[in-house]
Amino acid sequence: MKKARAPNPRDHGLVELLVRRNQVYRGRSVNFRVDRIRLPDGRTAVREYLDHPGAVGVVAFLGLRDRRRVVLVRQYRHPVGEVTLEIPAGKLDPGESALACVRRELLEETGYSARRLRPLLDYWPTPAFANEELHLFVAEGLSPGRHAPDHDEFLEVVEMPFQKALGLVRSGKIRDSKTVIGLLACALWEPR
Numbered sequence: 001m002k003k004a005r006a007p008n009p010r011d012h013g014l015v016e017l018l019v020r021r022n023q024v025y026r027g028r029s030v031n032f033r034v035d036r037i038r039l040p041d042g043r044t045a046v047r048e049y050l051d052h053p054g055a056v057g058v059v060a061f062l063g064l065r066d067r068r069r070v071v072l073v074r075q076y077r078h079p080v081g082e083v084t085l086e087i088p089a090g091k092l093d094p095g096e097s098a099l100a101c102v103r104r105e106l107l108e109e110t111g112y113s114a115r116r117l118r119p120l121l122d123y124w125p126t127p128a129f130a131n132e133e134l135h136l137f138v139a140e141g142l143s144p145g146r147h148a149p150d151h152d153e154f155l156e157v158v159e160m161p162f163q164k165a166l167g168l169v170r171s172g173k174i175r176d177s178k179t180v181i182g183l184l185a186c187a188l189w190e191p192r
Helices: 097-109 162-170 177-189
Strands: 015-022 024-026 031-038 045-052 054-060 071-079 082-086 087-090 110-122 134-144 156-161
Touching: 054 097, 054 110, 071 097, 071 162, 082 162, 087 097, 097 110, 097 134, 110 177, 134 177, 156 162, 156 177, 162 177
Parallel strands: 054 134
Antiparallel strands: 015 031, 024 031, 031 045, 054 071, 054 087, 071 082, 071 156, 110 134
């Protein structure tokens, strides 16, 4: 778990203090915690949350300066019971930098390596019940290679026009948050 930043003096009446940390489940990918905290008014309460090491996602454009085609992956997601269309992504390994992780995940999931990788944005997908931080990148100038997903990952690589991917977000066919946020951020902020 990341250490909290020093509180802003304006936030004094909002900050909760940790009294006791309690890990109730340790998993292969995530842990579950039930911490006791002290509320701003002095009472105590319990906060249940998912403890996650963080992850990366990458909006991968085939061209170096050509943003017309993007690479996505299709895979079955057990928690929602559906096949999803997503940007390539994965969990950080202990001690791994976000940049090293995004290079590894792009190659493992799609077989591509990028000539240029740049940070896009970092965000918390669900800060009400998880401490996961997601680091999104933009990849450009892809070179094909051999994809090698994890032993329990079954993926289909999909190349499509960027505008079509945006249309799938608008129509609700792409619902994965990192994919929605990454595609829309590129559409809004990135040079064309």
